[in-house]
Amino acid sequence: MLSRRLAALLIAVISTSDAFTSPRHTNGHDLICTTCRYSTRYKRYSTDYKITEEDIDSPSRIEFISPLLQDGYPPAVKEQERVSADPKPILLYLPGFDGTTLASFLQFPALGEEFDVKAMQVSMEDRSTFEDLKDAVINFLVQECIYGRMGETYQLYLMGESFGGILATEVAAALLSNSQYSNFVRLQGLILVNPATSYLRSELYRLGPPIANSPWFRPIENIPYIFGLTTQLVPLFLDEGLAIQQLFTILSSKGLPAVVNTAQREAYMGRVAFALPSRLKFMPKNTLRWRLTEWLEWGNAVFEDRLEVLKSGITEGEDDLGMLRLSRDVKTLIVVGEFDKTLPSLDEANRLSAEVFRNNVVHVVTGAGHASTCGGTLNLMQLLRQVYPEVNGYRTTNYDVGTTEWKPRADLRGLVPRYDYANIGLSPLLYWSSDYYKEWKDDEKKDRFKVRGYLQGKNGVFGWIGEFALALRKWTTP
Numbered sequence: 001m002l003s004r005r006l007a008a009l010l011i012a013v014i015s016t017s018d019a020f021t022s023p024r025h026t027n028g029h030d031l032i033c034t035t036c037r038y039s040t041r042y043k044r045y046s047t048d049y050k051i052t053e054e055d056i057d058s059p060s061r062i063e064f065i066s067p068l069l070q071d072g073y074p075p076a077v078k079e080q081e082r083v084s085a086d087p088k089p090i091l092l093y094l095p096g097f098d099g100t101t102l103a104s105f106l107q108f109p110a111l112g113e114e115f116d117v118k119a120m121q122v123s124m125e126d127r128s129t130f131e132d133l134k135d136a137v138i139n140f141l142v143q144e145c146i147y148g149r150m151g152e153t154y155q156l157y158l159m160g161e162s163f164g165g166i167l168a169t170e171v172a173a174a175l176l177s178n179s180q181y182s183n184f185v186r187l188q189g190l191i192l193v194n195p196a197t198s199y200l201r202s203e204l205y206r207l208g209p210p211i212a213n214s215p216w217f218r219p220i221e222n223i224p225y226i227f228g229l230t231t232q233l234v235p236l237f238l239d240e241g242l243a244i245q246q247l248f249t250i251l252s253s254k255g256l257p258a259v260v261n262t263a264q265r266e267a268y269m270g271r272v273a274f275a276l277p278s279r280l281k282f283m284p285k286n287t288l289r290w291r292l293t294e295w296l297e298w299g300n301a302v303f304e305d306r307l308e309v310l311k312s313g314i315t316e317g318e319d320d321l322g323m324l325r326l327s328r329d330v331k332t333l334i335v336v337g338e339f340d341k342t343l344p345s346l347d348e349a350n351r352l353s354a355e356v357f358r359n360n361v362v363h364v365v366t367g368a369g370h371a372s373t374c375g376g377t378l379n380l381m382q383l384l385r386q387v388y389p390e391v392n393g394y395r396t397t398n399y400d401v402g403t404t405e406w407k408p409r410a411d412l413r414g415l416v417p418r419y420d421y422a423n424i425g426l427s428p429l430l431y432w433s434s435d436y437y438k439e440w441k442d443d444e445k446k447d448r449f450k451v452r453g454y455l456q457g458k459n460g461v462f463g464w465i466g467e468f469a470l471a472l473r474k475w476t477t478p
Helices: 002-016 028-035 039-045 053-057 074-081 102-111 130-148 163-177 179-183 196-201 203-212 222-237 242-251 263-279 285-312 318-329 345-355 380-387 461-476
Strands: 062-065 090-094 116-122 154-161 185-193 331-337 360-365
Touching (some): 090 163, 102 116, 102 263, 116 130, 130 154, 196 203, 345 360
Parallel strands (some): 090 116, 185 331
Antiparallel strands (some): 062 116
16 A cells, blocks of 8 residues: 555656646747647637737636535535545536536535535636646646545546536546556546537537627727627527526525525525625636637547547547547446537437447436526436446435435426425525534635635624524524
């Protein structure tokens, strides 16, 4: 055991300066060298995007977080504070091209029952290339083994949503391409949610580039850009009104998502909802143009090249060999929304299950659009227990599991009855009280997950109000 740890650490030290690093290119020459790596495949789909000085000099802000710790979810914080001899497998969530974790935030508390949930988030100012993102993810996974798991090899489940589905597939192929990665991480499963491997056949591909490349000049260029966003692109991400109907059902206290089955989860949902204005950032025109081209087009070119390798069986490099192993050996769950207007996800699920992943399960979320696939209708943890039976059994008595196993009801718009059968939902005044919120402090990461401030956190206004409301409720309850 000791020799294996030493070997893993030695490989990490040797490799950290090369294969596992994700340098941010700060000059035109280095950036051109990077974008030529897949030039023969990329030119096939090129929209002649010209790299600007703003793209080159923009900051790289890729961060890997524990979303449940960041939002003060008590069971996750208490579990983190304990020293466990048998840590849970990691589930790493890779987001869509918006770079946020909001699309799947409802699922995280339930996923925390069986997984140590991690997530990547990317700021709106970031101009990382597809290869930068891939290297950053692999670097994080290796560092997690070295520092987070003390050199112990850990089990990993990769979950990618939309663009994150392309990135997750490429990262998975890279992990399986070289035996040295097995010293750090063992890939157990791949979860793809509306994977954007179909981007080149999508409405987003038809409408997005013209809006991002509209030839207007400052200071009026933002006016047609915002108009195009709100009237053409944003509607693509919505469903047929299901999410709005579910919102009214929740606000009227008639039902809740199946995964929100305890008071602590309801408070978590409320805190994230209050934080939406600060987390939903406006995507600048240059960022949209960069990500459509350098992330989605580039990623699709790489994926189509991998698909050609699968069809021919002829490999040209280690990553191609990794793709063959991924296709053959790793169980893949493909989750798609029934009414996804952004991507042809239903057709793509059929293509991936027939041509790419031999060991796969396809699940269609009834009534869901692109952005609401991981919303209130889906119980992803229940689905993962069925697809990956080996994850069962990591629950502990310290973790808040909840009690409901109900199926979605049509009269509740795909939701389930409230866990407490109450006529009134949990008061927002209690969201930051000590029963439903626990602040996570990590000195080694300079309080990275702290949620402090004038309004939020244990010492904020909401915290004090919450404690007062909690005390008043306990005093008045017989």
